Amino acid sequence: MKATWEKIEKNLGVLEVEVEAERVTAALDKAFNKVVKKAIVPGFRKGKVPRPIFESRFGVESLYQDAIDILLPDVYGEAVEETGIFPVDRPEVDIEQFAKGQPFVFKAKITVKPEVKLGEYKGLEVPVVKAEVTEEELSAELARLQERHAELVVVEESAAANGDIAVIDFDGTVDGVQFEGGQAERHSLELGSNSFIPGFEEQVVGMATGDFKDVEVTFPETYHAENLAGKAAIFKVKLHEIKRKQLPELDDEFAKDVSEFETLEEYKADLKAQLESSKQEELKGARENAVVDKAAANAEVEIPSAMIDTEVETMVRDFDNRLRQQGMNMDMFLSFSGQTREDLQNQMRGDAEKRVRNNLVLEVIAKEEKIEVSAEEVEQELASMAESYKRSTEEIRNILASNGSLGSLNEEISLRKTIELLVSSSVEVEAAEVVEEAPAAEAEETKAE
Known part of the structure; x- marks a missing residue:
């Protein structure tokens, strides 16, 4: 041949x-x-x-x-x-x-895959960010935990307010005719959650137990049920009961209930350490993203639209998988959001192009720096995956081999090592000193002008 x-x-x-x-x-x-x-x-x-x-x-x-x-x-x-x-x-x-x-x-x-002309990728400047947890952040986390462990108590002599759970009957009509899904008895609605038609919850606020009220709303033009979109509706509402969150006291008893610590001070110290660790991981990821974005901006590459299209489809497929894990699917999401699949693809296109560009640049940097992946590193990665999924290393290897992903494991490790190289060579400076560099192509155009 x-x-x-x-x-x-x-x-x-x-x-x-x-x-x-x-x-x-x-x-x-x-x-x-x-x-x-x-x-x-x-x-x-x-x-x-x-x-x-x-x-x-x-x-x-x-x-x-x-x-x-x-x-x-x-x-x-x-x-x-x-x-x-x-x-x-x-x-x-x-x-x-x-x-x-x-x-x-x-x-x-x-x-074919485009050629990449690298620019500067070592010694890139990134802003100094410290993983400190402020008292305000610690207080906010404690408040969130209070909310999570709050009890719902029935309020007898009080008007319904945002944050309350209103137990209601409702009967909705459009032009005097009932419609599917417009009726319910003793439905629990959290006021202020924006889970009902816009304007509905606001009109329940202020009602007292036993009150009746006609709630007038208009369905959004993008409502998923076409026969109701843009239509005015009247809901006859009866308020049976008001439930309000009762927050637990922030004291030693609270600490004992939600943790293994005996005192609130011990629990707060541990919580602060957890928040600092979490923030440290976030900052690590942010620094990695920053140096990769800068290295990609300094490179010259013209990306074929086919590569971006493929990445968009991958992102849509991943999004669909996440929806299914939450008990939804793509059709349901598009119906609720009033979007089309094309709308979603267009929203993702910018991120898809950035992903493709960054990966192309990282691949070329890996070749330039002669970054290699050893058999031991692959084994370590397989062992780590096995531990995460509670499977044997051999099972993980066989699964990856059967779906053709074993080779991509080497690529993932190589990209990770390349990012580590960029981060280790980057320079931390105070935020005010960081100068954003224009992409190489833009710099040339500016110079020409």
């Missing part, structure tokens, strides 16, 4: 391949063995038609498409490997010659 690659513009090129006639013959044989099983010729049992009879009746050309389908994936993969290119989209294949006894010749127009 002969394969040649010619770049025609930026990230686009043509791969020309010529495959030996012998491999064409072998592919035709496989195609015949596949097709003959269904061929019906008078005088012969199905699947037993001799090759000469088959070709005489149907023509050898009837085998060509099946033979191409059999042969093309293998020879395309071999040609890509031989020429050392990295396709990022499906090729546009043009069959130039395919015939019995002749070489198979085709051309493929291919979008």
Whole structure:
């Protein structure tokens, strides 16, 4: 087989391949063995038609498409490997010659991974940020914990307020007609949660136990039920009961109830240490993101739209998986949010482009710095994953191998080591001293002007 690659513009090129006639013959044989099983010729049992009879009746050309389908994936993969290119989209294949006894010749127009011209990536300046926990932050965390451990108590002589749980009956109508989902009895509604139609909860605020009220609202234009979108509705509401959160006292008893500590001071000290540790991890991630973003901004690279499209689809798929873990799915989310799938894709496109750019730059930096991943590092990563998922290392290895992700594990480790290199070489300076560097392309344009 002969394969040649010619770049025609930026990230686009043509791969020309010529495959030996012998491999064409072998592919035709496989195609015949596949097709003959269904061929019906008078005088012969199905699947037993001799090759000469088959070709005489149907023509050898009837085998060509099946033979191409059999042969093309293998020879395309071999040609890509031989020429050392990295396709990022499906090729546009043009069959130039395919015939019995002749070489198979085709051309493929291919979008490939772009070239990256690195700029400065070592010694990048990042602002100094300290992982200190203020008294205000500690108080806010304690207040959150109070809320989590609050008890609901029935309030007898008081008007409903934001934050209360109102137990209500409601009966909704549009133009005097009831609609599906517009009726309920003894429904618990947290006032101020914005979980009902805009304007509904605000009108329940101020009601007292036993009160009746007509609540008038208008459904949003983007409401998921099209027959109700933009319509005015009236809900007849009866307030049965008001429940209010009663916060526990911040004292030693509270500390004993929510932790293993005997005193509130001990618990606060431990909580502060946890918050500092959490903030330290957040700041570590922020510094990593900052140096990667700067290194990417200093590089020159033109990203093919196909790579961004692929990343967008990956992000949408990941989002769908997270929704399913929460008991929802994509259709439900789009219905509730009033968005289309295209809207969601457009929202994600900016982040997708940034991800692709950053990863491309990190890959080139890893090559430039000759960053390698050892077998021991892979084993350590597998062991860490095994511990997290409570599985054996061998099970994790087999799972990754079965879904083709074992190779990407090396890439993940390599990218992580590359980021560590960038961080270790970066310089912390006071925030006011940090000068944001324009991307290389912008800098050139400014200079030209």
